[in-house]
Amino acid sequence: MSAAQDQLEIKFRLTDGSDIGPRNFPVATSIATLKENIIAEWPREKEDGPHTVKDIKLISAGRILENSRSVGECRSPLCDIPGGVTTMHVVVQPHETKPQTDPKQSKCACVIL
Template identity: 75%
Template sequence: MAGVQDQLEIKFRLTDGSDIGPKTFPAATSVATLKESILAQWPKEKENGPKTVKDVKLISAGKILENSRTLGDCRSPLCDIPGGVTTMHVVVQHQASEKEKKAANEPKQNKCSCVIL
């Protein structure tokens, strides 16, 4: 019996309303491993998919899940029904490149000029 309770069936809801899964994971699975699974199963026809684990945010029961936590740590007694499927929402946030970060931090130049006649 404990083996069944140590497994969670999860489907990942993408922003367009489509799903990846459901798939069964042990409660000891890390959030980072879930994200790697999402990367591997990401539909090829979808544009702007995540490139790395850092591009993926997982939300369950209204909370953003941290990579170092396990499914067991993130389990919500109010939302997780034994034998049911847990839905986690997937948000893709591409990380800014170093060039983009530098450009965002540079002071803006004033581009207006005055002409005195």
């Protein structure tokens, strides 16, 4: 394999249409590593950025990419043009917030007869 085939140039498209990258990544790079890179490079002016790898879904060629797979395993022969830039779409999952319950409010009701 040539050096060009050992690397992929990838840019990450955010939901507002802006991009992170493009940057070159070895084909052996895991999807989890790509997500860590996105977290590190997330634009500071954007609110609701991801905090962990689990907050991000990466989509390429219509498929959600699994963290344990490598970039090379996720390549699509139809979408990846040799020497071109691969675009992966980034979806940030909303943070789960547990509703605060008032300990004074009881869900039980007693009926006295």
